[in-house]
Amino acid sequence: MERVFNFSAGPAIMPVPVLKIIQKDLLSYQGSGMSVMELSHRSSLFQSIINDAESLLRELMEIPSNYKVLFLQGGASLQFTMVPLNLGKTKVAYVDTGSWSKKAIEEAQKVEGLTVDVIASSKENHYTKNPIIPLVDKEYDYLHITTNNTIEGTVFLNIPTNINVPVVADMSSNILSSSYNVSDFGLIYAGAQKNIGPSGLTVVIIREDLMGQKNQLPAMLDYKVQADNGSMYNTPPTFAIYAAKLMFEWVKELGGVAEIEKINRTKAELLYEAIENSALYRSPVAAESRSLTNIPFMTGKEELDKLFIIQAESKGFMNLKGHRSVGGMRASLYNAFPLEGVKALVAFMKEFEANVGGV
Template sequence: MKQKRAHNFSAGPAALPLEVLQKAQEELVDYQGAGASIIEMSHRGPEYTEVDRQARERLSRLLGLGDDYEILFYQGGASLQFLMVPYNFNTGKTADYINTGTWSKKAIKEAKVFGDVHIAFSSEDSNFNRVPGDEELNFSGKGEYVHFTSNNTIFGTQFRNEPASDGLPLACDASSDFLSRPVDINRYGVLYAGAQKNAGPAGLTIVILRKDMLEKARSENVSSMLSYPTQVGTLFNTPPVFGVYIFNYVLEWIESKGGLEAMDRLNQQKAGILYDEIDRDDFYAGTADKASRSLMNVTFRLKDEALEKTFIEESKKAGMSGLKGHRSVGGMRASIYNACPQASVEALVEFMQEFRRTHG
């Protein structure tokens, strides 16, 4: 029986490439003739060891990582990294944080437990509708690193380039635009991302650490599980095996499509189609400042907000899921990560046009 797939605009866990899901489906019961699933085998056995090796090599190729970087596969999501970054690098010191939304605020809250936090910029007074220009950043002059959230899922804003950092290493929560475009990796001391947006299933967090940053990590009175140096080069505890397994296939899929440059072109094209429809007239209205608009999470409202519930209900009937905005802000949000096909974006635009015709 042919399966019916929805047009999936979920903000996360989000759509995965169909080819990856189908490959995992084929291998779930019997992984490559081993007679067992990859999630039933030892994480120290040859099967998982090879998956882990492939994932690290593919990620290194895609991001252009040199020997001066380490890759860690964690659990706990980006939320655990909000704690781990300052625990390792800011105990009793100062760090600069750029506040552009809910996740930035959560990171700031955790950082304040371990050291001083200087807010280099905040857009909270405009309901986080934009990210700053470099000229707006006001650094402390004594920070250990500059932390930012590269894409803000709730408010639909994104840094299209790395922000200025006063010569300091960047620490970045890249959860919702990880692997969607090339990055200037040498600017980063630490880059981390929950996999469940662009890279794999919930439960895996990828952490990339520059070795000179690792040398500065806290070394006294440390928790083994929270210490980055403890984790480097070891399987200190059981890794998120299934997450790494899917991640490896997602990386393979990205490479087959042409790498991060190709992903960026596709994502710009998809977002352009959708933003053009939003900007066509005043029936729909984007919520983010145009210069800060995200290519991953397109947030918008209806001129008549009373119609938004109807929009969500009718979109579901039309085979679309995940379009309801975050509960804290309302409205609509179309998350169009790497694996969201352009055909789904085009279907959404057609629905929006018909909805305008019948309700405008």
Template sequence: MVHNFNSGPSVLPKEVFEEASRAVLDFNGTGLSILEIGHRTSLFQAVIDEAIQTTRELMKLDSDHEVLFLHGGASTQFFQIPMNLLAEGSTAAYLDCGTWGKKAIKEAKLYGNVEVVASSKDRNYTYIPKGYNIPSNATYFHYTTNNTIEGTQMHSIPETSVPLVADMSSDILSYEMDFNRFALIYAGAQKNMGAAGVNLVVVKKDILGKAGRPLPTMMDYREHIANGSLLNTPPVFAIYVAMLTLRWLKQQGGVSVIEKINDRKAQLLYDTLDSLPVFHPTVAKEDRSKMNVVWVMDDPDLEKEFLAICKDNGMVGIKGHRSVGGFRASLYNALPLESVELLTSLMKEFALKKLNRICLRLFLSRHCGLLLSLPAR
């Protein structure tokens, strides 16, 4: 059995794979593949209608917010957001708490003034800044709710009257929150919502049309709203997989139910890490992510040994990002609790083995008057 801890593209529910694979051969008994149906047919209209409606239900959105499924992934939104919202000469506030926030700041500076209200770069983004002030004259305040690479997460929504813009790519629909408090939400689908190739945007209509600059048609949120996400040929298969994943989440009981499961997975892994001295979580406890758990070991050789054990036990995607090192386990909605249970079992066995070797070396050294050449690892 394979246990998929990849950070994205990542694990999907088995039911989604099965339904999507059937649709590749024959979509709903039509004799056509989902890969070849027309995007302006009633067949696909039913797909995107369900995807939008299920998103609205799961997020409990009010009528002021529109749901879009767009090309480009989350990184496109780094420039599409300021292009649509930030007038020349105006200021947007940004929180620099990870790699993706840093990239978003770079793109926003092309369209207006950017005030970085706080940064955790000084400690390699291993904590979330606190106690910062959001300027009241800012057009919007942008932050990343969960940092996939560094393993930090915002556990509350900032209190401000400034319109909130959030990159929720790696924790979207993983826990309950008041999504209506946001002026704009965006998320690449490939972590908690489906396959790579489509980007969810939830936008409050009244913030649009104020930037005062001409916009390319494809970059204008209002055009996408007017055309129901069908302004041009959409990523049909990616939207279909997203629809199936959203349907699956609804069938599980919705966000409140999946949140309880996610809490169990995260607590089990963090409790295990905290109890075993051989492993070292890198993130401040109060800012730990429930989606992406990051840790290191003191000895690179031990890291290689444990990584090999994980590989032998069918665990993929466990190696940490190159900028952080060590390990990263992504605990997205579709990851079974059983996968985390197996991982923590391997960790305990590995740590006990190392402890026994150390104790034996000390015993022989102290009681036999000599240190036998037992391997340290």
């Protein structure tokens, strides 16, 4: 079957070259007679996989030597709990920019004895424009932000400099798609299912001095325990780590994160230009806050949005339906999404607009 253009927000599209390598290796990895899914996580074959995955990620993100890279499970949602359990002592600060940051706040509030302050929020403008982050002083143990909001379509591409505490970032939807200085953060976490590979893996990048600050944490929720055991305190998501290694190799072959960001900007600009030049479509997001990877748009008429999605699917444009809290359509243009797919979508948008009379 011919592949479709998959605009899913996650699990998301993966590059065909990577999928072909996975297909080739599926029955016997490197002549072992075993699939990667069958390899012991204590085997030399898998140890090489996880070592290579970490080395490649360190190279791609220029991760300093005083940061640990962890390959964990539980999704980014488990990090909503692990972060405050490990780093929160008395008082923490959060920026509310949408659905995922709201969930992170709610989980932090469940940690006994921890005060959670929402120091900035875009709730009043329905999360369509990022708030200004005020000075964050050392009364807080950390500041938590969501760099990219998959549902609302907003992004922080630049991190404020007036923050005097460790910055914790949920980078699930734009890790490796935009360039960030890892040293600006105390901890970065990201679910894999958007730019890193299949679901089931969560990457955590943590500054060493932030680990081991609290005693008697459950072992599975303790960053230091996970780091001391090389991300193998229990059986790790071996297949997802293998796929992540292949994805990291693919990004490197394309020229690294800086080159990927150029490509992503080209894709996003093409779609935003089509929206802005249209009499039918509009973007709900303020121009200065617009994401490069998750782009919501709508016609303003629910029945037209539904018709657009039906006709789009008939032409192989899948998973364009917007999140129920936003409505309309949403195109997720992660690293693996091809430029030709954006060009094809723009052509279809123009065709649809012409057919409905531009109203």
